[in-house]
Amino acid sequence: MSTPDDLKIAAKLRGIQKSFGDGESRIQVLKGIDLDVRSGDITMLVGPSGCGKTTLISIIAGTLAADEGQLTVFGQDLRRLSPAGTTRFRAKNIGFIFQAFHLIPTLTCVENVSVPLLIQGISHSKAEKKAKEVLEKVGLAERFHHRPSQLSGGQQQRVAIARALVHEPRLIICDEPTAALDAHNGHIVMELFEHVARGQDRAVLIVTHDNRIFHHANRIASMDDGRVIEVHDVDAAHPPPDHLSVHERL
Amino acid sequence: MLRLALKMLFGDSAKYLMLVAGLAVATFLMAQQTAVFCGLMSWTKSTLKNVPAPIWVVEDRVEQVNETNPLLDTDVARVRSVSSVAWASPLYSGIQRVRLESGSFKVIQLIGIDANTLAGAPAKMLGGDLMKLRLPHSVIIDDLGVQRLASKRGEKVGLNDVFEINDQEARVVGIADAVTSFTGGPYVWTTYERALQYVPAQRKMLQAVICAPREGVSLDQAIADIRRETGLKAFVNREASFEEFLGQMRGQPTTNFNVSTVWWYIKNTGIPISFGITVIVGLMVGIAVSCQTFYSFVLENMRHLGALKAMGTSNSTLCLMLITQAFTVGIIGYGIGLLGTAGFAFAALKNEQPPFYMPEFVPFAVLAVILGICTLAALMGIWRVSRLEPAMVFRS
Numbered sequence: 001m002s003t004p005d006d007l008k009i010a011a012k013l014r015g016i017q018k019s020f021g022d023g024e025s026r027i028q029v030l031k032g033i034d035l036d037v038r039s040g041d042i043t044m045l046v047g048p049s050g051c052g053k054t055t056l057i058s059i060i061a062g063t064l065a066a067d068e069g070q071l072t073v074f075g076q077d078l079r080r081l082s083p084a085g086t087t088r089f090r091a092k093n094i095g096f097i098f099q100a101f102h103l104i105p106t107l108t109c110v111e112n113v114s115v116p117l118l119i120q121g122i123s124h125s126k127a128e129k130k131a132k133e134v135l136e137k138v139g140l141a142e143r144f145h146h147r148p149s150q151l152s153g154g155q156q157q158r159v160a161i162a163r164a165l166v167h168e169p170r171l172i173i174c175d176e177p178t179a180a181l182d183a184h185n186g187h188i189v190m191e192l193f194e195h196v197a198r199g200q201d202r203a204v205l206i207v208t209h210d211n212r213i214f215h216h217a218n219r220i221a222s223m224d225d226g227r228v229i230e231v232h233d234v235d236a237a238h239p240p241p242d243h244l245s246v247h248e249r250l
Numbered sequence: 251m252l253r254l255a256l257k258m259l260f261g262d263s264a265k266y267l268m269l270v271a272g273l274a275v276a277t278f279l280m281a282q283q284t285a286v287f288c289g290l291m292s293w294t295k296s297t298l299k300n301v302p303a304p305i306w307v308v309e310d311r312v313e314q315v316n317e318t319n320p321l322l323d324t325d326v327a328r329v330r331s332v333s334s335v336a337w338a339s340p341l342y343s344g345i346q347r348v349r350l351e352s353g354s355f356k357v358i359q360l361i362g363i364d365a366n367t368l369a370g371a372p373a374k375m376l377g378g379d380l381m382k383l384r385l386p387h388s389v390i391i392d393d394l395g396v397q398r399l400a401s402k403r404g405e406k407v408g409l410n411d412v413f414e415i416n417d418q419e420a421r422v423v424g425i426a427d428a429v430t431s432f433t434g435g436p437y438v439w440t441t442y443e444r445a446l447q448y449v450p451a452q453r454k455m456l457q458a459v460i461c462a463p464r465e466g467v468s469l470d471q472a473i474a475d476i477r478r479e480t481g482l483k484a485f486v487n488r489e490a491s492f493e494e495f496l497g498q499m500r501g502q503p504t505t506n507f508n509v510s511t512v513w514w515y516i517k518n519t520g521i522p523i524s525f526g527i528t529v530i531v532g533l534m535v536g537i538a539v540s541c542q543t544f545y546s547f548v549l550e551n552m553r554h555l556g557a558l559k560a561m562g563t564s565n566s567t568l569c570l571m572l573i574t575q576a577f578t579v580g581i582i583g584y585g586i587g588l589l590g591t592a593g594f595a596f597a598a599l600k601n602e603q604p605p606f607y608m609p610e611f612v613p614f615a616v617l618a619v620i621l622g623i624c625t626l627a628a629l630m631g632i633w634r635v636s637r638l639e640p641a642m643v644f645r646s
């Protein structure tokens with residue numbers, strides 16, 4: 001049964017484990033992760049390279065299955081869904097921003113951004129209208145019909161963000177969304193996320209190394225060696241650290 | 251999503267053009283070679299078309315119309331005496347050489363028909379007078395002969411022009427419409443007696459007796475009667491149907507001279523094999539180029555397909571996208587290939603050379619093969635995509 005508190009929780013992870021490989025070469029990447037990702041928050045996931053951040057968000061996104069543990073996303077136990085059901089669930093509820101953008105080079109910005117709507121079976125004209133609105137919001141009104149190759153890295157990133165937001169998913173998952181951006185553009189992007197997360201009560205989960213954006217977070221979860229070692233709630237009394245403990249150890 | 255699939259396809263213009271070109275070449279090779287083969291096969295029975303007689307009586311060992319195995323002169327009378335036969339006439343048919351005014355030689359198909367009845371005369375005259383064939387030294391040539399038998403290239407043979415067949419004068423009194431012979435030489439008609447004069451003397455000259463059944467007697471009945479009463483082999487001369495060739499494949503005997511003739515060439519010559527090889531080459535080109543190009547197109551798009559999958563595109567939608575892409579290039583390539591074949595056909599039919607005849611089933615069969623190739627290419631892509639881990643998109 002879901003309590004009112006549960007409703008505020010977008011993703012709830014308990015004892016999540018994941019290994020890759022077999023026999024001798026088997027490595028355990030996630031060694032029992034407990035984490036709550038709350039709606040209305042920006043949660044950041046930080047940690048040294050190779051500690052399992054990408055693996056963890058793949059599992060939350062339902063693109064990778066966990067070996068052990070429990071995972072509910074918006075109250076839905078993902079392990080109970082069929083593969084096709086997982087795919088549908090993902091199409092409706094999750095927005096992605098990939099580290100490598102993954103914009104389709106032969107499609108224009110508007111077409112790229114309308115993809116999540118088209119996946120849900122929304123008509124072309126409606127999808128493109130919505131895509132244009134969102135592109136305007138990320139400041140790309142002049143670039144509707146350009147191809148990704150005609151845009152700068154930062155602009156491509158904003159197209160990717162528009163694509164992640166266009167279908168108004170309840171959980172937005174980003175891998176290094178500001179890595180390609182300068183400080184100024186990084187802040188524009190983060191303000192957009194804040195607007196989305198707080199204004200519309202959605203959850204944003206961001207993997208990042210970028211300490212310039214830590215102050216946009218509500219919570220920062222530090223990972224090391226397959227475990228969440230610290231969850232830091234950011235508020236007036238607890239400003240974000242410039243360096244996180246794990247980074248110092250690097 | 252399918253619209254996006256097409257945009258992804260057209261966006262990669264190098265691969266797109268390669269795919270379309272490969273399929274177009276395959277279509278062209280398969281359709282054109284099959285049609286030239288069928289055309290060549292239909293040329294083997296040209297004499298049966300140009301000498302329109304319902305029944306042909308031939309020597310017992312004869313299986314096809316271009317075979318020369320003469321009958322006895324008395325066999326005309328024997329066939330005539332069969333009760334179900336309305337009329338019977340002698341026929342000479344053979345390949346001869348013509349000496350032109352310029353001194354060069356040309357091969358012709360000489361036809362000698364009965365002077366009294368003119369049975370076996372061309373069905374359609376384009377000029378001149380059929381009746382004048384009874385005058386001394388008269389011949390009728392076909393429309394191909396008008397060009398071929400001219401002494402100089404580009405000139406045309408007209409009425410009353412003269413050339414020599416084995417040192418004897420031949421004067422053109424008529425021009426007929428005819429289909430091209432198997433040898434590619436023109437048809438020349440003359441009377442049976444004059445044909446014997448034109449041809450170096452041999453003991454027996456009667457190639458066939460052509461005849462027709464009496465009213466009320468069926469062709470099949472008539473040939474059975476001829477067989478029974480004379481011991482000679484009789485064939486009917488009617489359009490061959492596809493089913494009759496299927497019957498030949500199953501080893502059923504035929505009484506249709508057209509079927510028997512074409513089948514003889516299929517069975518006894520290397521023609522089907524050499525054309526068959528080209529058709530298979532076309533098929534191979536199609537499969538190799540299309541499958542290979544499409545597969546590398548899919549591989550190149552793997553990251554994007556993976557992103558689509560991660561964003562919640564179902565496997566069935568991805569499959570549908572690949573099938574749409576494959577079939578789109580298939581249909582376009584097929585269309586271009588068929589257009590090329592049509593251009594070739596246009597030129598071939600205008601020149602009456604090379605042979606060209608496309609039975610209706612050929613374009614459909616080629617389309618089926620092309621779509622088969624596309625299905626194969628799409629399946630290879632689908633197999634690859636179905637093994638795609640959507641989690642891969644989180645790694646660069």
Ligand SMILES: Nc1ncnc2c1ncn2[C@@H]1O[C@H](COP(=O)(O)OP(=O)(O)OP(=O)(O)O)[C@@H](O)[C@H]1O
Nearest residue numbers: 020021027029047048049050051052053054055056
């Ligand atoms: N499909 C896989 N097969 C085998 N090993 C894998 C696979 N995916 C990840 N790993 C391993 O799991 C470990 C964690 O990888 P992961 O990508 O989650 O790290 P990360 O924290 O995202 O690192 P980075 O900050 O460099 O992106 C690594 O040691 C990696 O080699």
Ligand SMILES: [Mg+2]
Nearest residue numbers: 053054055175
């Ligand atoms: Mg990573």
